[in-house]
Every structure is written in C-alpha cells, then in structure tokens.
Amino acid sequence: MMVQIGLIALLVFAYVIVSRILKSSVTLLGQKKFANEVRITYVSKMLNLGFTAILILLICLVLGIGYGQLAIFFSSVFAVVGVALFAQWSILSNITASLIIFFGFPYRVGDWVKVVDKDDEILGQIMEISTFHVIIQRFSGDVVTYPNSLILQKAVVRFESRERAQAMSQYKEPAVPIGESEKQSTSV
Template sequence: MMVQLGLITLLLVAYVILSRFLKSSVALLGRSKSVNEVRITYVSRMLNLGFTAVFVLLVCLVLGIGYGQLAIFFSSVFAVVGVALFAQWSILSNITASLIIFFGFPYRVGDWVKVVDKDDEILGQILEISTFHVIIQRLSGDVVTYPNSLILQKAVVRFDNKEAAQAMSQFKTEKEEAEKVKVEKGASLHN
C-alpha cells in the first residue's frame, strides 16, 4: 500500500510539473506565432484534458485496476462519445484541425493569403484563426469564415503584402474598375 501511495504521489508531482511545462510551452509557442490569447488558452486546455486522461489511466493502473476493467470502461466512454459526435463529425474534425493549425499552420493573423478553390476566390487578410474557422477579410471588405478542416485540404498561397494579393486577384476592386473606366473615357475623348 505504501508503494502505491508513493507512486501516486510521484505521478501527481510529475503531472503538476509537466502540466505547467505544457501550459508555458504552448503559451510561448502561441506568442511567437502571434496567436490570440483566447486561442492559446483553448489549445492549452485541450492538451491538458488529454494529459489528465493519461494521468488518470496511470493512477488506475497503479491502484491495481485490471486492464480488462479499464478497457471496458474506456470502450464504453468512447462508444458514447462516438455516437454523440457521429452526427457532428465536421465539428470534431474542425476541432482537430484547429490543433493542427495551431502547431503547424505556416500562416498567421495579418497575413495576406489566397485559398485555391475552383468555385470561389477566397483572397484576403487573415483576421482570426478560431476554434472552427479561419476568418479572412476579402479585398472587397466582406468577411469569409472558412472551416479549419477545409483549409488544411486546400492549397494556400501567402503574399508579402496587399498589393501583391491584389495583383493576383481575379476580381478588381471598385476603385480599380472606376479608374479603368475613367482611363477608357479619357482615351475615347482624345480619339
């Protein structure tokens, strides 16, 4: 019994230390990528939830709860969660994509990007990367919320600045169209 208490105490100390290290590492990475504080907190909590599940599993093993009993418990939990999330698969995939984007997405808030999509031109500045969407403000001023799971599946082009993005746009802004009409009218008056 004393050995079990000692192991549980050791696991608890390791859990606290590693949990703090995980939280500070995520915060440091998030700040280096200029990520919103709310998003840093969200990612930190999601990872801490998984870390806590591993801790509880290890404590159960130290207490002598058999693999069979743990397997039945976890398979029951996963079955209930799986049935609950089956209808909302896209939500689960967007949450997972949100974590992938946090750690591996090469674009940041403020970058000018174009999502290569054959149906629509999604070209603009990233305003926010949230739990479910990447929010992009187009050149025309309207805002597009693009699902995280889809942006990982599409090619994304990053531009150095707004002018480079405008040069690649299929559509011209109203100001450019007005200048084009003005130039055409001036050319027809001289002829």
C-alpha cells in the same frame, strides 16, 4: 501499499510539473504565432484534458486495476461519446483541425493568403484563426469564414504584401466609387 501511495504521489508531482511546462510552452508558441489569448487558453485546456486522462489511466494501473477492466470501461465511454457526437462529426473535425493549425499552420493573423478553390476566389488577409474557422477579409471588404478542416485540405498561397496579393486577385477595385457612377449617369 506504501509503494503505491509513493508512486501516485510521484505521478501527481510529475503531472503538476509537466502541465506547467506544457502551459508555458503553448503560451510562448501562441505569442510567437500572434494567436489571441482565447485560442491559447483553449489549446492549453484541450492538451491538459488529454494529459489528465493519461494521469488517471496511470493511477488506475498503479492501483492494480486490470487492463481488461480498463479496456471495458474506456470502450464503453468511447462508444457512448461516439454515438452522441456522430451527428456533430464536422464540429469534431474542425476542433481537431484547429489544434493542428495552431501547431503546424505556417500562416499567421495578418498574412495575405489565397486558398486555392476552383469554385470561388478566397484571397485576402487573415483576420483571425478561431476554434472552427479561419476568418479572411477580401479586398472587396467581404469577410469569409473558411472551416478549419477544409483549409487543411486545400493549397494555400501566402503573399509577401498586399500589393502582390492584389496583383493575383480577380477582384479589381473600381476607379470610380460605386455611388459616384450613378450620379454621373443621372446628371447627363
């Protein structure tokens, strides 16, 4: 019994140390990638939740709960959660994609990018990378919210500057402001 208590205390101590290291690492990485504080907090909480689940599993094993009992419990929980969230599959895929983008997406807020999409030109500056969307502002001023799960499936071109992105854009800024051309045609 004393051995089990000692192992549980050791696991809790290791959990506290590793979770602090994990949180500081995610914070440093987020600051390096210019992610906003809300996003950094979200990613930290998601990773901490997974780490807590692992801790609970290890404590159950130390206490002598059998693999069969744990397997039945976790399969029941996953079945209920899976059925409950089946209709929300796109939300789950966007959340998962959000974590992948946080750690592996080579573009940052402020970069000029073009998402290669045959149906529409999505070219502009990344304004924000949120939990569900990458928000891109086009040259025309329009704002596009592009789902995280889709941006991982498409090719993305990064431009060094606004001028290079503008050269690749189908959208050309009008020479005369829109309201001015109407005034000229009515005054003639």
